[in-house]
Amino acid sequence: MNPVVDFQDSAWLRRERKLLKxxxxxxxxxxxxxxxVMAPALYRRVILCRVGQADVAEDVLxxxxxxxxxxxxDFQDQGxxxxxxxxxxxxxxxxxxxxxxxxxxxxxxxxxxxxEPTSExxxxxxxxxxxxxxQRQRERLEVVLAQINPRYRKAIEMRFLKNxxxxxxxxxxxxxxGTFDVLLHRALRAMRKAWxxxxxxx
Numbered sequence: 001m002n003p004v005v006d007f008q009d010s011a012w013l014r015r016e017r018k019l020l021k022x023x024x025x026x027x028x029x030x031x032x033x034x035x036x037v038m039a040p041a042l043y044r045r046v047i048l049c050r051v052g053q054a055d056v057a058e059d060v061l062x063x064x065x066x067x068x069x070x071x072x073x074d075f076q077d078q079g080x081x082x083x084x085x086x087x088x089x090x091x092x093x094x095x096x097x098x099x100x101x102x103x104x105x106x107x108x109x110x111x112x113x114x115x116e117p118t119s120e121x122x123x124x125x126x127x128x129x130x131x132x133x134x135q136r137q138r139e140r141l142e143v144v145l146a147q148i149n150p151r152y153r154k155a156i157e158m159r160f161l162k163n164x165x166x167x168x169x170x171x172x173x174x175x176x177x178g179t180f181d182v183l184l185h186r187a188l189r190a191m192r193k194a195w196x197x198x199x200x201x202x
Contacts, residue, residue, distance in 0.1 A: 005037050007081035016081060024072055035065055038086055046087045050094035055178025060097060064090040100185045140195075147194040152187030159184060 005012050022030035039061060047064075048057040067089050068075075075085050145153045151173070158164045158172060170180035 005041075007041075007083045013079075013081060017077065020072070020075070020077075020082060023069070031069065034082075038083055039065070041083065042086055042090050046090045047094055050091070051097050053178040053181070055176050056097060056182060059182060060090065060093045063093050067093070100189070144191055144194045148187065148190040151183070152190050155180070155184050155187045156191060 007013075007016075016034070019030045019034050023034060042064065043057060043061050047060050048054065051057050051060055064086060068086055071089075075082055145156065155169060155173065158169045159166065164172070166180060166184075167177060169184075170177045173180060173183070175183065
């Protein structure tokens, strides 16, 4: 276990600057050392409290460091620890999770509406037109699902078309519940993209 570090401590700041120089030169060992010190604090103080799920928080942490490594040249040394810069990236990643969840909920509602025929009372002519429209929507749904990743299609079919509980879906796919939630969000995003412009609206 890595020791708790005071990121404002002058000795640490000197060490941190040396590590950052090495990271900018592509030194993986230096990046690993920086990660080992920063990651626990970012996970505990910044990420987990915002996303609420351990598995999702781990994904956000990984995405944070991938982005940080790609943008390391953007960090401007103003005499403070790089931790604050990393924390801003992590907060943005956590906000992305909330936005994906919100879009996922809206997409779920749209999917339910597309997958289930309407039950409003109609006269004979309206009912016939409604059934024709329902059939077209179901056919369109099949076409859309055929275009996306088979694993995504499976997640959507189990969760919404078969009404399986999230826990059962995760067990069937042999993943953790949090991982399944992320997979489902990505599946719904892929479905919206395949569906076309009218389903892109939030």
